[in-house]
Amino acid sequence: MKTKEIRDLIDFISKSGLNEVNIETDELKLSVKRNADVQTQIVESGAVHPVAAPVVNANPYVPSIPAAKPAEDNTPGEEQTVKYAEIKSPMIGTFYRSPNPESDSFIKVGDTVSSGQTVCVIEAMKLFNEIEAEIGGTIIKVLVEDASPVEYDQPLFLVDPA
Amino acid sequence: MYKSLAKTSIVGKKVIFMPSCHSTNDICAEFVTAGQGENGLVIATDYQTNGRGQGANLWVSDKGENLIISVLLDTSFLAVSQQFYLNMVVCLSILEVLKNFLGENVKIKWPNDIYYSDKKVCGVLIQNILKGTSMEYSIVGIGINVNQVEFSPENAASLRMITGKWYELQTIFELTGEKLEKYYLLLKDGNNESLKRLYLKNLLWYQEAHNFALKSGEEIKGMITDVEESGRLIIKSGEVIHRFGYQEIRFVR
Numbered sequence: 001m002k003t004k005e006i007r008d009l010i011d012f013i014s015k016s017g018l019n020e021v022n023i024e025t026d027e028l029k030l031s032v033k034r035n036a037d038v039q040t041q042i043v044e045s046g047a048v049h050p051v052a053a054p055v056v057n058a059n060p061y062v063p064s065i066p067a068a069k070p071a072e073d074n075t076p077g078e079e080q081t082v083k084y085a086e087i088k089s090p091m092i093g094t095f096y097r098s099p100n101p102e103s104d105s106f107i108k109v110g111d112t113v114s115s116g117q118t119v120c121v122i123e124a125m126k127l128f129n130e131i132e133a134e135i136g137g138t139i140i141k142v143l144v145e146d147a148s149p150v151e152y153d154q155p156l157f158l159v160d161p162a
Numbered sequence: 163m164y165k166s167l168a169k170t171s172i173v174g175k176k177v178i179f180m181p182s183c184h185s186t187n188d189i190c191a192e193f194v195t196a197g198q199g200e201n202g203l204v205i206a207t208d209y210q211t212n213g214r215g216q217g218a219n220l221w222v223s224d225k226g227e228n229l230i231i232s233v234l235l236d237t238s239f240l241a242v243s244q245q246f247y248l249n250m251v252v253c254l255s256i257l258e259v260l261k262n263f264l265g266e267n268v269k270i271k272w273p274n275d276i277y278y279s280d281k282k283v284c285g286v287l288i289q290n291i292l293k294g295t296s297m298e299y300s301i302v303g304i305g306i307n308v309n310q311v312e313f314s315p316e317n318a319a320s321l322r323m324i325t326g327k328w329y330e331l332q333t334i335f336e337l338t339g340e341k342l343e344k345y346y347l348l349l350k351d352g353n354n355e356s357l358k359r360l361y362l363k364n365l366l367w368y369q370e371a372h373n374f375a376l377k378s379g380e381e382i383k384g385m386i387t388d389v390e391e392s393g394r395l396i397i398k399s400g401e402v403i404h405r406f407g408y409q410e411i412r413f414v415r
Contacts, residue, residue: 013267083337090295091242092392116293125273125393129290130191 084136086143086155093124095147095156099148105146111139119157122150137161164206164332167339171234172202173346176340181223182209188231189305194234194291194299195350201236204339206225227310228320229334237290237300237360239350245290245297246393250361251349252302255341256284257364260322262337263321265330269366270354272386272395276328277366281319283307291415302342308334311383367415 089095097105097120108121114136122129141158144150177251183189183257184390188303193199234306237248253270260268264278265279271277276284287303307313308329323327335391342372348357368386384399 090292091206124407125246126394127249127273127288127290129242129245129291129292132294134294 003129011073018030034086083160084140084158085137087119087131087133087135087157087159089122089150089152089154090131090153091122091124091129093150094128095144095146095148095150096121096123107144108137109139113139113159131156133157133159135159135161136147164204164335166204167336169336170202170316170339170343171356173343175202176200176206177204177206180207182211183207184212185210185303187287187301188212188229189394190232190234190301191289191291191304194301199234199299201234202343203234204231206231215231217392226331228308229304229306229331231304231335231338233302233304233339235300235302237297238293240297242290242292242295242297244354245300245359246273246389247354247390248290248300248302249286249288249393250357251345252286252288252304252342254360256286256304256306256338256362258341259334259337260284260321263288264324268364270317270361270364271366271413272389273393277370278319278324280317281324282315282317283321283324295333304338306334306338307326355368358389365389375412375414377410380404 097107099106099121106121107113107117113119113133115133117133118130119133120131122131137159139157140160143155143157150156163179164177165247166177178189178193180186180189183205184327186207190199190205191202193205207230210230235248237245240248253274253276253412256276257268257270260276260278262282264283267279268283269277271282274286274288275282276286283305284304286305289303290297291299291301307318307323309322310320310386311323313319321334321398323328345357367385371383371385372382373383382399382404384397384404385402386395388396390396390405393408395411397404397406397411
């Protein structure tokens with residue numbers, strides 16, 4: 001959201017009879033309160049959500065043909081595991097691709113990830129663990145189905161570090 | 163509105179209050195992302211528009227009547243495989259707060275709900291931020307039902323419903339922050355075994371014969387005998403030892 005839009009919004013709110021307004025979009029959360037203890041908080045959301053609709057992984061059990069396949073033209077199959085890096089599970093638990101059932105996946109095939117970016121959540125005994133990518137690159141394949149159990153050190157994503 | 167804590171050295175030295183927000187855990191995570199996550203940071207609110215329980219379970223709370231906070235804790239000293247000890251820390255601190263007002267009839271329902279008799283008084287949602295293969299931060303979301311007198315889930319209750327008294331939220335907040343810091347420091351100092359002993363001692367249905375439902379729907383009679391380091395619940399049924407993860411077992415009666 002641009003500064004002008006925010007300004008317009010605050011103008012709008014001040015002209016309205018509202019005492020408190022909270023607005024939330026993918027890019028920001030805006031909370032404006034009209035009292036003496038004026039509180040204006042703008043929290044830029046950390047995660048940048050792609051505008052594109054989430055890719056529906058129809059049935060991950062079927063040997064899947066990823067929608068985006070940048071390596072297809074010149075890399076023979078056997079070399080893929082050598083060339084690509086894996087993001088592995090640091091723990092036993094249940095693998096989730098999105099922060100909660102209503103949200104989009106953290107990442108999908110074809111997305112570029114950077115080191116430190118959250119790629120999935122692994123839940124163990126009701127403790128939710130945000131797993132970060134240790135390497136940057138392009139997601140080639142998601143190796144585990146959403147909401148399924150994973151073991152320690154199990155590969156979760158295939159990443160093309162190039 | 164909450165004041166920062168006077169009697170602690172880590173928890174609640176910085177308190178950010180939002181009249182309403184979607185989820186204090188999410189706001190807390192954004193502070194970490196922005197590089198502004200300091201150990202003990204508290205995000206508090208009067209009303210959560212999207213407070214979460216497990217998965218899609220919405221946690222609904224009336225405005226300004228309950229304690230809703232998220233506390234950021236540096237857990238980089240803890241191995242990923244030992245994170246259930248943090249869960250014990252959180253449960254034990256809330257337990258102590260609630261016992262202060264409700265007496266001894268307060269129990270921890272595995273893994274981390276706090277009950278008075280058969281009523282849930284507090285819910286916990288812990289999110290860990292991992293750096294590679296090690297822990298970095300934990301965001302501890304705590305919701306204590308304090309003054310609210312009506313709940314849609316029948317098994318929920320507030321302090322006020324149980325004692326008939328009205329409570330100052332700041333008082334509950336101060337006590338919660340102090341106890342959380344106390345148990346957090348015990349964990350940091352490596353008192354894992356005594357934390358586990360205390361957790362078991364205060365666990366609902368520990369060493370008692372009860373019925374449990376398995377995922378298949380089948381019911382077994384058994385007794386909780388232990389909790390693994392991973393957090394799995396160990397139930398002895400006859401001569402058979404079962405180990406259960408969360409959502410693999412339901413407490414029946």
